[in-house]
Amino acid sequence: MALHSVCSEEDIPLGEKKAVKVDGEKILIFHLEDGFYATQNSCTHMAAPLSKGKVIDLERIQCPFHRARFDIRSGEVLDWANFPPGIQIFNFIRSEKALKTYKVTRQEGNLMVEV
Numbered sequence: 001m002a003l004h005s006v007c008s009e010e011d012i013p014l015g016e017k018k019a020v021k022v023d024g025e026k027i028l029i030f031h032l033e034d035g036f037y038a039t040q041n042s043c044t045h046m047a048a049p050l051s052k053g054k055v056i057d058l059e060r061i062q063c064p065f066h067r068a069r070f071d072i073r074s075g076e077v078l079d080w081a082n083f084p085p086g087i088q089i090f091n092f093i094r095s096e097k098a099l100k101t102y103k104v105t106r107q108e109g110n111l112m113v114e115v
């Protein structure tokens, strides 16, 4: 594990997100009310870029492909793929899987991610 500086706090306004690449890993940084959080950027369903998804209620990220929803702070699945109707028939090969999360710390206005 090593700390990597990824961007300035000011680069991510409240409710926004930013995709970064650290050590070959694609990571998505979020600015929520109580601070900054990071998850993997690829959806665990079929690898859609969550950076193109929607932050809901400052706590969930919705995948742009099949609308799986994940808790940003824990990475837990809240709703699995459910769009378009019928996508659930593939759930036996794509079962629910949480997002990997990363610790984000602030240092003099910069955001550091532990990878």
Ligand code: FES
Residues within 6 Å of the ligand: 043, 044, 045, 046, 047, 048, 063, 064, 065, 066, 067, 068, 080, 081, 082
């Ligand atoms: S790729 Fe994200 S829900 Fe299917």
